[in-house]
Amino acid sequence: MVCLYRLQGGWPSQTIERQMVERSPLAPARFPGLPPVKGVRLGAVSCGIRDRGSPDLFLATLARGTVVAGVFTRSLTASAPVEWCRAALAGGRARAIIANSGNANAFTGKAGAASVARTAEAVAGLLGCRKREVFVASTGVIGEPLPEDKIIAALPRLHEALSDEAWGSAAQAIMTTDTFAKGATRTAAIGGDRVVINGIAKGSGMIAPDMATMLAFLFTDAAIPVDVLQPLLARATARSFNSITVDGDTSTSDTALLAATGRARHRAVASPGDPHLRDFRLKLEDLAEDLARQIVRDGEGAEKLVTVTVTGAASERAARRIGLAIANSPLVKTAIAGGDANWGRIVMAVGKAGEKADPDRLAIRIGGVLVTVNGAVHPDYDEAPVAAHMKGREIDIEVDVGVGRGRAVVWTCDLTHRYITINAEYRT
């Protein structure tokens, strides 16, 4: 199947034909059922930015009083919408999130910033709110002027069609090279009362920490002050969206937003450490991890999901860096693609991470089998069960570096011929 497609990055007006990849072999069976979140209405339409007729514009409206937290790419060439959101975040309030796919509005100079402002103004006019309460995200081609007129023209129609249940089409509208829509939901208890957390996300290439071509929009009906919400999101992001990597590249457009409408009734919470927030915090982290793993499952060309658990590091941060060094190593990733439990490459990757590790205490487990111990191959090491594990879809690598108590989990996928085919953009 071949379809007209626009990829991340590329020429202005460049439309390339690429083989439409089928659904990732690691995709979940179906998009999960997401319940309504009180105070959130959403919808998606096709506004014509992408050539396909599928939805490319997403709008969520948020009840009065909604507070918002955000985490953005650390790229120094961040897109115009990211710069807008960073500024808007200072207000701490959100009434809408609008996102398009097909055009990243990145590296578009002053015209790009003006496009974001015009879009936000149009949404604000429709809703009767301030423009700085409108959060904007774009993903797609870099360097091409955003045709914001198409977005603005589609707004009334989109606004008309909002509902509290359009999570699936919302998740579809923000897809670019994704092969499946990504969503998740959790229920959390705050002091005995139940609140809902829903999330949708997109991302499949250019996925790396801090962050990636990744959009994640999370919504809850909990009533959480903005100065509590922000650290909760930052911590959840570190352990999820910033703990995944597909190709080590970092996008100009990464955006994770968490909107809390405050429409649920529960006891007041005043700090991130509030014991009544514990369940919410865990469920938020679990939901973010779920979405992050879905992104890795949709990694460009991915055929295997790889979970790298690092223990015994000097700190959680050091453990994450070692895990990412393993997960980003092309030699480790190609070995996994070939079904080869090449532990020598894991040793190499630990060595290059630049974090404290004791080679004489390094222990590597693959699929739960101890491969190396005390700085050399385990004397009773049996390749057979490890070789069987490497044939599967889900690969587990555990590395203990023997110097401390830091622990982190990182997810990645293998590096396959299909990654090259997708990204070398062989034109037909």
Next chain:
Amino acid sequence: MVCLYRLQGGWPSQTIERQMVERSPLAPARFPGLPPVKGVRLGAVSCGIRDRGSPDLFLATLARGTVVAGVFTRSLTASAPVEWCRAALAGGRARAIIANSGNANAFTGKAGAASVARTAEAVAGLLGCRKREVFVASTGVIGEPLPEDKIIAALPRLHEALSDEAWGSAAQAIMTTDTFAKGATRTAAIGGDRVVINGIAKGSGMIAPDMATMLAFLFTDAAIPVDVLQPLLARATARSFNSITVDGDTSTSDTALLAATGRARHRAVASPGDPHLRDFRLKLEDLAEDLARQIVRDGEGAEKLVTVTVTGAASERAARRIGLAIANSPLVKTAIAGGDANWGRIVMAVGKAGEKADPDRLAIRIGGVLVTVNGAVHPDYDEAPVAAHMKGREIDIEVDVGVGRGRAVVWTCDLTHRYITINAEYRT
């Protein structure tokens, strides 16, 4: 053509069949003619570590009074020979360099260290020098015990056959996945007298700064004190072997040695900044760059040599980091493989480097053509000449980041299907 081959990393005793790649399409026409270096005798034999009958053991003997400088991998899981050389370097003197291919003697625990010591003792016994004057290097499989008995048994035969002209077979003996032998020579003037600098090197995968599965042995007949030689090598290494990348991975075994026999007659030099050393310094840097570029030309699966020049950075170091961010980006490298001048991905890579850059002054040239200026596409940008340039074997990318005067050049190759095939080790 299929041949039995051992790759970097892998199982103990693992012998894998891989498609024997022909000579890299970027290989030079022939191995250059290297003149003798007074005080250096060298040779190579097959000692049986590799299955092939080709040479796998290299020995160079150095005249009495030879001083030596060295730069090694920064990997925290460095191989036993690297640890040996680091310690031996403290003495500053060298009488021999011995190197084998086929086995890296890395992650081999205490047995590995003992193997190095036994090898050095055997060479020292043959030459009548101290064992700490023998430098040892190994490259090949990680985690397999080094059969040093094979090395020691071959020593008398190897010593017998030494000559002052065996540069080509020496360069061959240190090859692993290399598809061609790498050598270079320069003549330099020190105060009106001529000295020779010769170098051989190996490396094709796992190539990344600080450093890579890279061995480089440089020899000169100049008389240079060791405290002058070391900074000269460090600077030359920064601008050559540490400015190349194939896949961003870092080996456990990287070693660059520079031996100065002092057999040439010239005026004495006392400091790295000595004006009489200027020509020597430039020629040394030029030779190291030549060898480094040969390594990139032999990058696993390489079909294009990419030169990334970064200007306008805050410092040379910042420029190098930005250059390496571009050169290591899988998205940039796959775009080049596909012949696509995808400047959006270059913008992305600049953004992720973490070094100061001004997006509004970012200027990108591809093949000499100005593509972006002042943070957006050049208004008169014409794709045709750039598309033609991208079809060639040598790709030039120039990026000015608009904040200072720092400049660096970095070399890499494209990321192709052949890289995946080589490294995924599809077993037949």
